[in-house]
Amino acid sequence: MLxxxxxxxxxxxxxxxxxxxxxxxxxxxxxVEKDTTIKNVIILIPDGMxxxxxxxxxxxxxxxxxxxxxASGMVRTHSADAPIADSAPAGTAFATGHKSHxxxxxxxxxxxxxxxxxxxxxxxxxxxxxxxxxxxxxAGKSTGIIATSEIMHATPADFxxxxxxxxxxxxxxxxxxxxxxxVVLGGGGKFLEPAGRKxxxxxxxxxxxxxxxxxxxxxxxxxxxxxxxxxxxSPEALAxxxxxxxxxxxxxxxxxTKAIDVLSKNDxxxxxxxEGSKVDWAAHANDPTGIISDVLSFDDAVKVALDYAKxxxxxxxxxxxxxxxxxxxxxxxxxxxxxxxxxxxxxxDPLKKxxxxxxxxxxxxxxxxxxxxxxxxxxxxxxxxxxEEVKTIKDAKEGSMNYAVGPIISKRAxxxxxxxxxxxxxxxxxxxxxxxxxxSGVIDNTDVNKYMTRxxxxxxxxxxxxxxxxxxxAFEAKGAKFTADxxxxxxxxGSNKLELPVYKNIxxxxxxxxxxxxxxVFNGVDYxxxxxxxxxxx
Numbered sequence: 001m002l003x004x005x006x007x008x009x010x011x012x013x014x015x016x017x018x019x020x021x022x023x024x025x026x027x028x029x030x031x032v033e034k035d036t037t038i039k040n041v042i043i044l045i046p047d048g049m050x051x052x053x054x055x056x057x058x059x060x061x062x063x064x065x066x067x068x069x070x071a072s073g074m075v076r077t078h079s080a081d082a083p084i085a086d087s088a089p090a091g092t093a094f095a096t097g098h099k100s101h102x103x104x105x106x107x108x109x110x111x112x113x114x115x116x117x118x119x120x121x122x123x124x125x126x127x128x129x130x131x132x133x134x135x136x137x138x139a140g141k142s143t144g145i146i147a148t149s150e151i152m153h154a155t156p157a158d159f160x161x162x163x164x165x166x167x168x169x170x171x172x173x174x175x176x177x178x179x180x181x182x183v184v185l186g187g188g189g190k191f192l193e194p195a196g197r198k199x200x201x202x203x204x205x206x207x208x209x210x211x212x213x214x215x216x217x218x219x220x221x222x223x224x225x226x227x228x229x230x231x232x233x234s235p236e237a238l239a240x241x242x243x244x245x246x247x248x249x250x251x252x253x254x255x256x257t258k259a260i261d262v263l264s265k266n267d268x269x270x271x272x273x274x275e276g277s278k279v280d281w282a283a284h285a286n287d288p289t290g291i292i293s294d295v296l297s298f299d300d301a302v303k304v305a306l307d308y309a310k311x312x313x314x315x316x317x318x319x320x321x322x323x324x325x326x327x328x329x330x331x332x333x334x335x336x337x338x339x340x341x342x343x344x345x346x347x348x349d350p351l352k353k354x355x356x357x358x359x360x361x362x363x364x365x366x367x368x369x370x371x372x373x374x375x376x377x378x379x380x381x382x383x384x385x386x387x388e389e390v391k392t393i394k395d396a397k398e399g400s401m402n403y404a405v406g407p408i409i410s411k412r413a414x415x416x417x418x419x420x421x422x423x424x425x426x427x428x429x430x431x432x433x434x435x436x437x438x439x440s441g442v443i444d445n446t447d448v449n450k451y452m453t454r455x456x457x458x459x460x461x462x463x464x465x466x467x468x469x470x471x472x473x474a475f476e477a478k479g480a481k482f483t484a485d486x487x488x489x490x491x492x493x494g495s496n497k498l499e500l501p502v503y504k505n506i507x508x509x510x511x512x513x514x515x516x517x518x519x520x521v522f523n524g525v526d527y528x529x530x531x532x533x534x535x536x537x538x
Contacts, residue, residue, distance in 0.1 A: 036434055038314060038316050040314060042305045047155055053295050057296050073442065079099055085445075105165075108127045110126055127528070135460050140268040147275040151184055151185075152169045178504040213225075214230045216233060229259075240359060242289065242354075252298060280325050286407050287406030288415045290402055293357055322427075333416065347413050350381070358403070369394045467530050471489060480537050500533055503522070518530040
């Protein structure tokens with residue numbers, strides 16, 4: 001019996017082995033169908049998920065995770081110039097197949113100093129490169145992104161925008177609004193409003209003008225019948241699932257279900273990215289309840305995707321974190337001498353008592369935080385707070401309560417941590433493919449992208465050349481005059497005047513608007529435009 005093959009397998013092999021069987025994870029045999037065509041890819045990213053997080057969530061749940069049946073390999077997570085990656089370059093690797101630099105979203109790095117990395121070619125630093133989502137769109141597929149963070153946060157932005165600073169929400173969200181994504185679901189509503197933007201633009205109005213059904217409640221999400229759907233369910237990030245008010249915010253699984261329902265109506269297929277964003281945030285805070293909450297919520301979303309893929313038989317599912325975080329361990333310095341005699345209950349029972357995450361707990365404290373002991377007893381089952389722990393909670397900054405409470409419950413549950421930052425180890429790769437064509441072994445994070453683009457038959461290098469032409473040189477080569485500021489490119493030649501608003505997909509030639517197949521990008525240094533824009537000047 002032939003085992004699953006690795007990243008470089010060609011589609012033609014599946015046809016040649018049509019009568020043979022492949023062994024997939026869990027030992028289940030699956031026939032390779034001669035005419036299996038992969039039309040859809042769903043990638044789900046539990047941001048910052050440590051390897052021990054799945055084990056902890058599994059013990060807490062008391063049964064297997066959906067992820068367990070999909071494990072197929074490991075992934076190296078380093079960026080272009082650091083062994084420990086920031087989410088922006090880590091997500092860029094998944095989205096574009098290129099490693100990048102800390103904080104860089106969808107653009108090439110300016111340094112590539114890690115072993116095995118090729119030097120950056122002259123003129124390529126910070127240059128935008130196409131994502132698999134953008135290539136899928138150009139291939140006629142429907143596309144979508146989902147996140148429990150603000151939708152313009154690093155990972156969802158990596159697939160839909162380009163700028164060498166993940167903090168530039170104005171630039172990233174403007175590109176997202178004009179990049180032709182069919183389904184956008186998550187948080188970050190305040191960054192779409194004039195008051196929450198440095199540019200003062202009303203992006204919600206512009207999103208609606210483009211034909212999106214803009215919804216803000218689970219009921220609105222459920223009732224929408226639009227093929228273009230934008231759901232914004234919180235001013236900033238959504239709540240941890242354990243803290244979530246189901247009447248105000250949908251679960252990650254519910255958003256995934258709706259996105260698949262909308263996107264799957266396209267006969268040419270779809271690409272969908274789903275991020276469980278706050279696994280990472282809980283790890284930064286060393287908050288095990290937040291991690292368990294959102295690993296289990298993420299696993300529910302994986303089940304939605306996997307169930308669809310198994311029924312559809314034309315869909316590949318990939319689940320992989322972008323990096324580890326926190327150095328989470330089941331076992332701490334307190335179990336050094338008795339680790340093999342410490343019962344499971346000593347780890348899990350303290351966590352089971354928590355009814356909220358540290359973040360959710362903050363809303364239960366009164367203004368002067370004089371009810372700390374009562375709140376911790378009621379919502380965490382902790383009745384033995386020390387004076388030092390009470391002071392830590394009382395002094396916690398607004399919005400940072402999980403950083404105070406996380407270590408307190410961790411100590412009682414014998415959960416260890418090595419850091420409050422990201423970690424550089426390999427992470428588990430989870431995959432499903434109806435024809436058994438799955439990556440195996442230890443691969444690079446850029447190989448995850450190469451696998452997804454291969455099964456969809458996409459060529460990102462060609463798409464990059466179509467979407468990101470250096471504008472000044474290209475227009476001047478046509479004898480045109482090029483001027484630009486941070487808001488608009490203006491090109492004149494003879495009686496023709498072309499205006500290209502930055503970060504949008506609009507071209508105005510002699511007062512007449514047309515829609516481009518990609519957005520205009522300014523990377524802080526140079527301007528890049530789709531070839532379609534260049535072709536408008538004769």
